Every structure is written in C-alpha cells, then in structure tokens.
Amino acid sequence: MTSFVDRVNLQVIAGKGGNGCASVHREKFKPLGGPDGGNGGHGGDVVLVVDPNAHTLLDFHFQRRLQAGNGKQGQGSNRDGAAGGTIRVPVPNGTAVYDAQGDQITDLTGVGTEITIARGGRGGRGNAALVSSKRRVPGFAELGEPGDEMEITLELKSVADVGLVGFPSAGKSSLIAAMSAARPKIADYPFTTLTPNLGVVSAGETTYTIADVPGLIPGAAQGKGLGLEFLRHIERCAVLAHVIDCASLETDRDPASDIDALEHELTEYGGLAEKPRIVVLNKVDIPDGRELAEYVRPDLDKYGWPVFEVSAVSREGLRELSFAFAAAVDRHRAEQPPPEATRAVLRPKAVDDSGFEVRKVKPAFEGDVEFIVSGRKPERWVGQTSFDNEEAVGYLADRLANLGIEDELAKQGAVPGSVVRIAGHEFEWEPTDPSVIATVGPRGTDARFDRSDRRGADERLAERKSRRAELLDQVAKDEEASGKRRRG
Structure with missing residues (x-):
C-alpha cells in the first residue's frame, strides 16, 4: 500500500568550492x-x-539529506577545476518550504516553478588569478568556500479549488468518485480515507479540482483524529463544502450541530473564515435521509449558504452541485489579481555602508578586551585563507586593511596584541606597515612576519585558550556542585 507523506524535515547541504592551485x-x-x-x-x-x-x-521520508557535489581543485597549466554537480529535487505542486525557525521561505505552486534553496560555495582563485603589480608570482591560492547548509521543512498543501469537509463516513469520497474519474477507497466504516483525495471535474467551460479531508471530529484542530494533519490541504481552496450525512444512525447528531462543530474546528485552525461555503446534504436516496434533509432545510437558512440535496449513489442533484461549485470557483478566479511579470529588483547599498562591523566586547572570564569583526566580505576572505602560508596571511591582512577594518579597530581603542575574532578565527592584531614590501623573499613568505614574534603570538593564543577552557570547566563543576547541594 502506498504511503502518503505531506510533511518532512530535511538537511540540505550545497557543495563546497574547490581550492585554487598555486603553480608556476x-x-x-x-x-x-x-x-x-x-x-x-x-x-x-x-x-x-x-x-x-x-x-x-x-x-x-527515507532520504532526509540532500547534498550537492563539491567543486574540484584547480590544477597547473591554468586548468580550472570542474564544478560540483547541482541536484534538482522534484517536489509536488503546492509544496511550502520553511526554515528551521518555522518561517516560510517560499511557496512552490505551478509546474516548473523552482528555487535554489542552497547555493554552492565559490571555488578559490588560483595564483594565476591573484597576480598584481605587487605580487607578480603569488605563492599561494585561495581555499574554496563552503556551501550553504540548513535545515528545512517541506509541507505539502494540495492545490484544489473545492474542499470537502465533514464527519467520518459522511460520503465525501463517494462524492469525489461520483463527480470525477478519481477512485478513492470507499467502505462502510469511519476513517476509511487516510489521505486527501483529489479529483478533476468539468462543468460547462469550467474545469476545477475537488479534494476531501479525512473525517473531522470535535477537537481535530487540537490534534484529535486525522483532521489536524490534513486541514492544511484546504487552505488553498476557493470554496468549502460541508458534506452532511443525512442517514446517520447517531441519534445525538443533526445537520445543524454537525455544521457548528465543523465550523468550530475550521475557526480553531484559522485562516479559513473568508472562504465561501456550500452545504451538501448527502444520502437523500435513503428514505430517512430525504426526510431529514427536508426537515432541516429551514434550520440551515440561518447560515445564508446555498444548500443542495444530493446522492452519490443515485447521482441525484450532482449536476446542480457541480455547476454551483464551478460558479464559486469562477468568482474566486475573477477576484484574483493578474500575475505580475517577473522584475529585477535593484537594491543599491547605502552610501555609509562599509560592509563590515566591529564590536568591542569584554569576555566573561578574562580582563582583556576583544574585538569581533562581522561582515560578508571579511568572513568570506578569512574562510578563503590558508593560514599555513605566510604570504596568504599577508594578503588577507592587506585586504582587511584596504577595507578599513584596521582604521576602525584603532578608532575603537585596539592596540597591538589585542584579540580580534573574525568568522570563528582568533588573531592578535598587529597593524599593517604599508612601508614594508610584503613580497620580498621566497614564495610563500611575507617580509612583515617576524618568525620569533609569530611563535610567541601563537603560544600566547594557545595559553589564552587553555586558561579559558580551565575556567569553563571550573564553572561547570561549581554549577554541578551547587545543584547537588540544592537537591540534597
């Protein structure tokens, strides 16, 4: 038996860019x-x-991870690496996409509609692309950028024009089978329908789709029965039809109370109040059903909705009901604004937008002041840098200085040796000396680096990290001991 899945959580990972090549x-x-x-x-x-x-x-449901291919590394002789394979994932029409926080990213409706949900990382530039008047033969290349990685939720909402709602065994599936070519499962016990059914109906020149929701019961909006899982499938409908079982053997129910109960669940779910309604009194082919339908007709006038007496078995009243649905769908379609042509929206940067931000913070466990640099450019540049290569680090320092980060650090009180954090990396700041020619020396080195000072800086950073780890461990032990004393 085919399973129906209309909500899944996925991990989406775009491909990583390939590293550039440093070759002569x-x-x-x-x-x-x-x-x-x-x-x-x-x-x-x-x-x-x-x-x-x-x-x-x-x-x-069986493949919760979508991962694109990684880019290949560049090679010598100016050979660029191959791009990673893009994966195109087919989804049903009417799929809504949400991020990890539950905010909607997009709503995919219409065959062929697509969205790039995760973009692959850029490939790093090889040293042939990094040549400048100062660096004639760069001894380094850029690293590839990581691709986007995110958690998303796909939620399927059926694209139907007419939605049938009703209690279990009201005859919704029988109506769809009688009005369209759909052949849903039909049986004489409640909750036969476990998945939404869709059928296509033609009435005159209008063609529309009709869908039913597995039987609603009181409390469905709070999770009882099957209704909560499938109420989302009528959110897009142009009109809702209350299908009432006029031949029900339950003596404590009547059509008016059934409608009130259904309306309560629709109100609790929310977002369906403005949709027009039609009342369908089903199973009038049974004598008791016809008698009840005629008896309650005056009581249903209070709703102000059209009422139709039909039988899915004898097909009585189905033609009139079909054209009533078509008229409601036509009105809804006429009220919709025409689709707008796709336009490119240009959003120029503000005049005072520097592209980065420097924040001065004081760590919780140390007295030293730290500076955190954020921004798309500096974070991307740091990710592209191989810190095993002095020349690459010097190139990064030049780029950050040209962007204005060093001036901003000095303005906020940074001094040589101040700790600066960028994209998860920790540095001891040393102002760049523009008077020193960085490229003097063998490839892969930078004349501005003093090896002994660099080793000392590395040792100081390692010592600082070790002290921070010890302090965090001590705080965790103190909190654990305090919790034991409270429980004791």
Missing part, C-alpha cells in the same frame, strides 16, 4: 614561466522544482 609554469629553458595555477570549481546547488509527476513527499 616550468618548461625547458624556462624554469620560471610565471604563475599558472587554475581556479577551483564552484560547488553544486540544491534546487527544488515542481514536478507534475510528484504527488507526495514519500521519497524524502
């Missing part, structure tokens, strides 16, 4: 022919696309 062209009689390291390939994207052949999210 060599051939006979030309030992130093110039840099020729190629760029790394870009990581693959993860794209969600509406596919007419997808009707459920069942495939994602």
Whole structure:
C-alpha cells in the first residue's frame, strides 16, 4: 500500500568550492614561466522544482539529506577545476518550504516553478588569478568556500479549488468518485480515507479540482483524529463544502450541530473564515435521509449558504452541485489579481555602508578586551585563507586593511596584541606597515612576519585558550556542585 507523506524535515547541504592551485609554469629553458595555477570549481546547488509527476513527499521520508557535489581543485597549466554537480529535487505542486525557525521561505505552486534553496560555495582563485603589480608570482591560492547548509521543512498543501469537509463516513469520497474519474477507497466504516483525495471535474467551460479531508471530529484542530494533519490541504481552496450525512444512525447528531462543530474546528485552525461555503446534504436516496434533509432545510437558512440535496449513489442533484461549485470557483478566479511579470529588483547599498562591523566586547572570564569583526566580505576572505602560508596571511591582512577594518579597530581603542575574532578565527592584531614590501623573499613568505614574534603570538593564543577552557570547566563543576547541594 502506498504511503502518503505531506510533511518532512530535511538537511540540505550545497557543495563546497574547490581550492585554487598555486603553480608556476616550468618548461625547458624556462624554469620560471610565471604563475599558472587554475581556479577551483564552484560547488553544486540544491534546487527544488515542481514536478507534475510528484504527488507526495514519500521519497524524502527515507532520504532526509540532500547534498550537492563539491567543486574540484584547480590544477597547473591554468586548468580550472570542474564544478560540483547541482541536484534538482522534484517536489509536488503546492509544496511550502520553511526554515528551521518555522518561517516560510517560499511557496512552490505551478509546474516548473523552482528555487535554489542552497547555493554552492565559490571555488578559490588560483595564483594565476591573484597576480598584481605587487605580487607578480603569488605563492599561494585561495581555499574554496563552503556551501550553504540548513535545515528545512517541506509541507505539502494540495492545490484544489473545492474542499470537502465533514464527519467520518459522511460520503465525501463517494462524492469525489461520483463527480470525477478519481477512485478513492470507499467502505462502510469511519476513517476509511487516510489521505486527501483529489479529483478533476468539468462543468460547462469550467474545469476545477475537488479534494476531501479525512473525517473531522470535535477537537481535530487540537490534534484529535486525522483532521489536524490534513486541514492544511484546504487552505488553498476557493470554496468549502460541508458534506452532511443525512442517514446517520447517531441519534445525538443533526445537520445543524454537525455544521457548528465543523465550523468550530475550521475557526480553531484559522485562516479559513473568508472562504465561501456550500452545504451538501448527502444520502437523500435513503428514505430517512430525504426526510431529514427536508426537515432541516429551514434550520440551515440561518447560515445564508446555498444548500443542495444530493446522492452519490443515485447521482441525484450532482449536476446542480457541480455547476454551483464551478460558479464559486469562477468568482474566486475573477477576484484574483493578474500575475505580475517577473522584475529585477535593484537594491543599491547605502552610501555609509562599509560592509563590515566591529564590536568591542569584554569576555566573561578574562580582563582583556576583544574585538569581533562581522561582515560578508571579511568572513568570506578569512574562510578563503590558508593560514599555513605566510604570504596568504599577508594578503588577507592587506585586504582587511584596504577595507578599513584596521582604521576602525584603532578608532575603537585596539592596540597591538589585542584579540580580534573574525568568522570563528582568533588573531592578535598587529597593524599593517604599508612601508614594508610584503613580497620580498621566497614564495610563500611575507617580509612583515617576524618568525620569533609569530611563535610567541601563537603560544600566547594557545595559553589564552587553555586558561579559558580551565575556567569553563571550573564553572561547570561549581554549577554541578551547587545543584547537588540544592537537591540534597
């Protein structure tokens, strides 16, 4: 038996960009022919696309991780790495996408609609692309950027024009089978329908889709029965039809009370108050059912909704009901605004937007003041830097200085040796000396680096991290001991 899955949580991982290559062209009689390291390939994207052949999210129930391919590393002789493979993931029409916080990212409706949900990381530039007037033969290359990684939730909301709601065994599936070519499961016991059913109906020149919701019971909006799981499938409907069982053997129920109970659940769910209603009194082919329908007609006038007496078995009244649905759908479609043409929206940066922010903070366990630098550019540059290469680190320092970060640090009171954090990396700040030519020396080195000072800085950073870890361990032990005393 095919399972129906309409809500899944997924981990989406785009591909990582490939690293650039640091290479120097060599051939006979030309030992130093110039840099020729190629760029790394870009990581693959993860794209969600509406596919007419997808009707459920069942495939994602067994595969909760979507990962695109990584870019390949660049090579010598100016050969760029291959791009990672982009994966195009088919989803059903009417799929809503939410982020980990529950905020809606997009609503995928319409065959062919697609969204790049996770973008692959850029490939790092090879040293051939890093040549400048100051660095004629760079001895380093950029690292590839990581791709986007996020948790998302896919939620399927059926795209139907008419939604049938009613108590279990009211005859909703029988109506769909009688009015369309759909063949849902029909049986004489409650909760036969465990998944929403869709059918296509033509009435005159209007064609529309009709869907039913598995039987609602009082408390469905709070999670009782099956209604809560499938009420989302009528959110997009143009009209809702209350299907009332006029041949029910339950003596404590009547059509008016059934409608009141259903309306209460729809109100509790929310967002359905403005949709027009139609009342369908079903099973009038049974003598008791016809008698009850005629008896309660005056009581239903208080709602002000059209009322139809029908029988899914004898097909009595189905033609009139079909055209009533078509008229309601036509009115709804006429009220919808015309689709807007896709336009490119340009959002220029503010004049005073520097592209970064420097915050001065005081750590909880140390007296030293720290500075945290945030911003797309500095964080990306740090991620592209190989810190095993002095020249690459010097190049990063030049880029940060040109962006204005060093001036801002000095303005906020930073002094040589101050701790600066960027993208999870911790540095001891040393102002860049523009008078020193950085590229003097062998490839991969930087004349501004003093090896002994660098080793001392590394040792000081390691010592600071060790002290912080010891303090955190001591705080955890104190909290644990305090908790034991309170429990004792």
